[in-house]
């Protein structure tokens with residue numbers, strides 16, 4: 176890591192789910208509310224604003240130009256955006272992301288530029304389109320200040336990418352208290368890998384797509400008993416704000432009220448006490464006090480699966496549904512996390528079940544996943 180990161184406040188603004196004037200149109204951004212959210216964010220000490228080429232079909236970047244770039248001096252904030260090269264048809268299309276983002280945002284440079292959502296087969300697309308050399312040149316040309324990547328994969332993939340690319344300045348990872356020791360996400364192990372490479376982390380999904388701000392009652396009551404005034408989201412943010420080697424924690428906000436709550440948490444933040452940590456542990460235990468599939472992500476089942484079914488990922492998503500009681504949310508994740516091997520590809524040969532040390536009824540669980548997420 177060679178870059179310097181002065182001036183980045185610990186709580187960032189993730190502009191992935193901005194408020195809409197029409198709930199059925201992701202491009203219909205409520206720009207007046209976004210302006211109010213930006214004002215609240217900057218006024219309360221925020222600096223890091225995160226968007227992406229694809230958020231709101233490109234309209235997140237456009238909205239930030241109007242709400243932030245056109246209304247504040249350039250030194251008042253740092254901008255991050257991302258290129259989803261693996262979803263592009265060609266190298267030319269992938270390499271057109273940066274100039275398009277610069278134009279949409281109305282800036283001469285991007286402070287933090289990310290190769291977006293590496294992991295699985297997606298990682299190879301960034302090599303195929305020569306994106307690493309492309310961003311290195313853009314950085315040398317002054318169009319990018321810091322180069323990084325985002326990833327939802329596990330520690331082996333993170334280790335592989337960071338070893339192949341020691342030039343990376345930062346990495347963006349999915350970290351929250353529910354994923355901390357999750358056998359598939361392995362957030363704690365990912366944090367260790369990043370630290371071992373001397374690469375600071377931007378935390379995404381600190382409230383797990385909003386699920387940790389809207390817990391099932393069995394988890395909510397544990398946190399309420401510990402502090403009746405604290406919002407559920409504040410517990411999730413505080414967990415992440417306390418972690419070492421963190422550059423910033425991305426707080427998503429879809430309303431001014433959520434932004435106000437986020438910034439109040441940021442401003443009032445004090446380190447978690449032992450009692451606070453016990454409350455979070457208690458909430459996790461309550462959330463998991465359901466009949467979870469005992470998958471450890473050992474991977475034995477996938478070695479000889481003739482159809483390449485994403486078995487441990489599917490078991491993890493079924494567990495996430497049990498934990499959060501939010502099928503629609505999990506269905507959205509399933510659509511891309513298992514795209515390379517959906518449960519419906521299973522031909523019920525039984526090879527995986529013979530290999531599973533936990534004796535999991537994999538075939539039945541896959542059938543359940545098809546019913547829940549593919550219909």
Ligand code: SF4
Nearest residue numbers: 480521522524525527
């Ligand atoms: S039963 Fe299905 S998931 Fe298991 S190995 Fe056979 S095809 Fe793959």
Ligand code: SF4
Nearest residue numbers: 470471473474476531
């Ligand atoms: S073999 Fe069993 S425990 Fe191991 S990853 Fe597969 S389903 Fe999970």
